[in-house]
Amino acid sequence: MSADLHDVPGLGTPADTEWETVVGLEVHAELATATKLFSASPNRFGGDPNTHIDPVSLGLPGSLPVINEEAVNLAIRVGLALNCQVQTSVFARKHYFYPDMPKNFQISQYDHPINVDGWLELPSGKRIGIERAHLEEDTGKTAHVGGGGRIHEAGYSLVDYNRAGVPLIEIVGGPDLRSAEEARQYVTELRAILVAVGASDGKMEEGSLRVDCNVSVRPEGTNRLGTRCEIKNVNSLRSMGRAIDYEARRQIDLLTSGQLVEQQTRHWNEDEGRTHALRSKEEDYDYRYFPEPDLLPLVISDHKVAQIQNELPPLPQDLRRNLAKAAPSVDADLIGLIVERGLYDLALAAFDQTSGNLRAIKRLRNHFAHDLAGGHGSLLAKALIDLVNMEEAGDLTATQAKKVLAVLVESGGSPQDAAQELGFEAMDTGELESLVDSLIAEHAEEWSRFCDGDGKLTGFFVGQVMRATQGRADGKVVTQLLNSRRG
Amino acid sequence: MTALEIATAVRSGKRSARSVVDEYLGAIAEGDDDIHAFNMVTAAEARTRADEIDGAVAAGQDPGPLAGVPVALKDNLCTRGVATTCSSRILEGWEPPYDAHVVEQLHNAGAVVVGKTNMDEFAMGSSTENSAFGPTRNPCDLSRVPGGSSGGSAAAVAAGFAPVALGSDTGGSIRQPAALCGVVGVKPTYGRVSRYGLVAFASSLDQIGPIATTVADAATVLDVIGFTDPRDQTNRLPDPKQVSDTLSDGVNGLRVGVLTELSGNGIAPDVAARLQVAVGALESAGADVAKVSVPSAIYGLSAYYVIAPAEASSNLARFDGVRYGLRVDGSSTSDMNTATRSVGFGDEVKRRIMIGTYALSAGYYDAYYGKAQKVRTLIINDFNRVWYGDKFDLLLSPTSPTTAFSLGARTADPMSMYMSDVCTVPVNLTGQAAMSVPYGVGDDGLPVGVQVMAPVQGEPVMFRAAKVLEDSL
Numbered sequence: 023m024s025a026d027l028h029d030v031p032g033l034g035t036p037a038d039t040e041w042e043t044v045v046g047l048e049v050h051a052e053l054a055t056a057t058k059l060f061s062a063s064p065n066r067f068g069g070d071p072n073t074h075i076d077p078v079s080l081g082l083p084g085s086l087p088v089i090n091e092e093a094v095n096l097a098i099r100v101g102l103a104l105n106c107q108v109q110t111s112v113f114a115r116k117h118y119f120y121p122d123m124p125k126n127f128q129i130s131q132y133d134h135p136i137n138v139d140g141w142l143e144l145p146s147g148k149r150i151g152i153e154r155a156h157l158e159e160d161t162g163k164t165a166h167v168g169g170g171g172r173i174h175e176a177g178y179s180l181v182d183y184n185r186a187g188v189p190l191i192e193i194v195g196g197p198d199l200r201s202a203e204e205a206r207q208y209v210t211e212l213r214a215i216l217v218a219v220g221a222s223d224g225k226m227e228e229g230s231l232r233v234d235c236n237v238s239v240r241p242e243g244t245n246r247l248g249t250r251c252e253i254k255n256v257n258s259l260r261s262m263g264r265a266i267d268y269e270a271r272r273q274i275d276l277l278t279s280g281q282l283v284e285q286q287t288r289h290w291n292e293d294e295g296r297t298h299a300l301r302s303k304e305e306d307y308d309y310r311y312f313p314e315p316d317l318l319p320l321v322i323s324d325h326k327v328a329q330i331q332n333e334l335p336p337l338p339q340d341l342r343r344n345l346a347k348a349a350p351s352v353d354a355d356l357i358g359l360i361v362e363r364g365l366y367d368l369a370l371a372a373f374d375q376t377s378g379n380l381r382a383i384k385r386l387r388n389h390f391a392h393d394l395a396g397g398h399g400s401l402l403a404k405a406l407i408d409l410v411n412m413e414e415a416g417d418l419t420a421t422q423a424k425k426v427l428a429v430l431v432e433s434g435g436s437p438q439d440a441a442q443e444l445g446f447e448a449m450d451t452g453e454l455e456s457l458v459d460s461l462i463a464e465h466a467e468e469w470s471r472f473c474d475g476d477g478k479l480t481g482f483f484v485g486q487v488m489r490a491t492q493g494r495a496d497g498k499v500v501t502q503l504l505n506s507r508r509g
Numbered sequence: 510m511t512a513l514e515i516a517t518a519v520r521s522g523k524r525s526a527r528s529v530v531d532e533y534l535g536a537i538a539e540g541d542d543d544i545h546a547f548n549m550v551t552a553a554e555a556r557t558r559a560d561e562i563d564g565a566v567a568a569g570q571d572p573g574p575l576a577g578v579p580v581a582l583k584d585n586l587c588t589r590g591v592a593t594t595c596s597s598r599i600l601e602g603w604e605p606p607y608d609a610h611v612v613e614q615l616h617n618a619g620a621v622v623v624g625k626t627n628m629d630e631f632a633m634g635s636s637t638e639n640s641a642f643g644p645t646r647n648p649c650d651l652s653r654v655p656g657g658s659s660g661g662s663a664a665a666v667a668a669g670f671a672p673v674a675l676g677s678d679t680g681g682s683i684r685q686p687a688a689l690c691g692v693v694g695v696k697p698t699y700g701r702v703s704r705y706g707l708v709a710f711a712s713s714l715d716q717i718g719p720i721a722t723t724v725a726d727a728a729t730v731l732d733v734i735g736f737t738d739p740r741d742q743t744n745r746l747p748d749p750k751q752v753s754d755t756l757s758d759g760v761n762g763l764r765v766g767v768l769t770e771l772s773g774n775g776i777a778p779d780v781a782a783r784l785q786v787a788v789g790a791l792e793s794a795g796a797d798v799a800k801v802s803v804p805s806a807i808y809g810l811s812a813y814y815v816i817a818p819a820e821a822s823s824n825l826a827r828f829d830g831v832r833y834g835l836r837v838d839g840s841s842t843s844d845m846n847t848a849t850r851s852v853g854f855g856d857e858v859k860r861r862i863m864i865g866t867y868a869l870s871a872g873y874y875d876a877y878y879g880k881a882q883k884v885r886t887l888i889i890n891d892f893n894r895v896w897y898g899d900k901f902d903l904l905l906s907p908t909s910p911t912t913a914f915s916l917g918a919r920t921a922d923p924m925s926m927y928m929s930d931v932c933t934v935p936v937n938l939t940g941q942a943a944m945s946v947p948y949g950v951g952d953d954g955l956p957v958g959v960q961v962m963a964p965v966q967g968e969p970v971m972f973r974a975a976k977v978l979e980d981s982l
Contacts, residue, residue: 077605077606077607080832081827081832082605082606082832082833083587083593083595083600083603083605083708083709083827083828084586084587084593084605084607084609084705084706084707084708084709085705086704086705086740086741086742087742088739088740088742089742115823117823117826117869119826119829119843119846121829121831121842124827124832125826125827126826126827126829127823127826179842181831308870308871310822310823310866310869310870310871310874311869312819312820312823312869312874312878315711315712315713315743315820316709316712316741316742316743317742317743318742318743318745
């Protein structure tokens, strides 16, 4: 084995080695501007092919790019939200031939990106480095016609330039993520930040958020990074997780069997659930970057940076902090979910109103964790608080509260009205007592086992009551009645 | 007639634009078979446009400072609905959907476009022999080249096919053919004239400028086209000063330097002799003339022939057969690209794409492109020392080391062809203004041009000196 090979972390290690997955993500987000990065065509998803175009987006001879100030401002917002330094930047041309790239070069930023050296904080508190977040233009889209859409079997190709020139921000994260789950949290958090600052709609399914994953592995405790592979074509958070797990496994298998990981760009195949090599490092393009002579360096004044900083809305991490303060008994995971699901305002108002009432807070936690997972819909904070108060007063059972909540999310209104419409009226205690007594008489054997101390039978009797009352009874009251009858 | 005389006559109703245009179209029909200044003559459009101008005059409107003036456009300036070829096969059949900024400005000033002129393919050359449609000949001597790359525009003006024309100048492509054809040619300060609609050769060097028979006509055209245009981000000069207003202010008290590095070695003696006469004329008019050295100027050509091809290799990447122009089919997209570019580009264009691609390649960038940019900075600093340290107002040199050479004389040796640009290239690298003023003839009876160079935005003073030279003949 040559000296070089001794430097390869994990090469030839036994199969039972503990491995660490190292992931760094490059995220491309389309900026939500009205027009393209360098021309006045609309920046809009979809549309009939080649309808959002102009001489600049087609790269016609004689056309020249003109920088879109709105895109620059959004890029600065993203940079500041990611704790980056905003600096004077220079556009550069990145060259490779591809039919959907009208000039056969992409105007991007290379050695002087607009944002550098930031970080993103995961809900867990872990900070992930942001190496850079730069501006560049998007390409068009190629459709291969015939041969099932596969490039090598297609009869011909059609190109739609509607997307060509749409502004992108490419956010390059450091190799700081250690699992597919952390990568998921990172993208989720990044998306939340992009949406919060109004920079992007963050829709992965429409391609406005695209993720390339750099994956390497190394034995636990090693400092050096292993050889990485870049995985393209992950189109959802789920496939990203699958792709990272697959790729890490593939690399571990190579290393434990004494083979090297080759630095490659690999393609994730969602149907087959595996990655395959697109090109090796040697086959990679020589992009021949050089400064774009048609654009001036982008000089941004300190004043402008300060102004944009002042205008930044609260970021997800700020919201989490506020919420943690308002509801100290709610764990960080749930707070993260609440913010991620857009329930911040609702949660803040609700926890604020119930401050100190531990039972009410517990009910709220349940609702936020389960019943409101799909968002708050038409539910207003006051209605949520009233609902919890009704539960507290015993006017609604937990089961009934769930149903009422579903109605409130669906169509708004007050919980009182919703409960009435659903026919949920608090049961008269006398009615409940006679029901319990008749059930005891009906199930004498179970009752004697219950009296002998068989706790499992509490559930049996409560279940019977619930069935008979169609969930209108309060389980706790029933339990109390049963215990008092036992004497 | 000069352009100003035509405009005056048309504006006052003394002469119809239509009669002017018919006269020039007649001259083209009669003479251009021999010269081949034009790739396309837009006779019908020109007549329609002339009639519109006459209609405006009849209605009491003023069509503008170039009313009824025929203009020839270099064929790398986009014209809406009219083929724009760059004298290349690769743009076969392409009609731009828009007019270049300068074309809009000319139109708004009442000018009439009579046709698109021949050029070296994509402006790469110094003789107009690198045209896919055959060479242009020098109207002063049909066995000689007109210079290039704007040879068609210079020849058109020299032959009387149009009183004024537009060219583009990346390394001397307006000034050198103007000198060889005996007309005035101006390379404005980089950023003075919008490049919107100019098919790019080397974006950081390209600039559009006028070619005319008189200094005053050139001034009028420059004033018309030099308007700020937000579509070109490098077109950022704050309100360029009009040059026509101060044209006759003379040179009394101006400090003029004769650039040693561009006036001695390699300059033909008859050309050098004409420069000395020009020096005398400026001195008699009250200028203080001295020799001045810009040591780095001689490295301009080397830096230029790295930077210009590098930018060209990038700018010309878009010609791939996918969207417009020529397409030669292949078995895959990549084969189609290769076949199209192999057939569509001429040898000189291919040579420069290869040089430029190499200069930008990983591992070679610093040694070539990076180094050339450093040389460029050095030249800028050297010139700035002369302007702002030594307080020179203008610099002089020959425009071209020789008078017009014979067709074919330099085609076999690219280096000798590149040497044609030695005097003109430095100001493209620095972004300064420069112009060529015809100043008599050499031993062969062919025109000699004197180059007047000015600092950035120094056009008004530059034109004053050009006028003094013109008047001294």
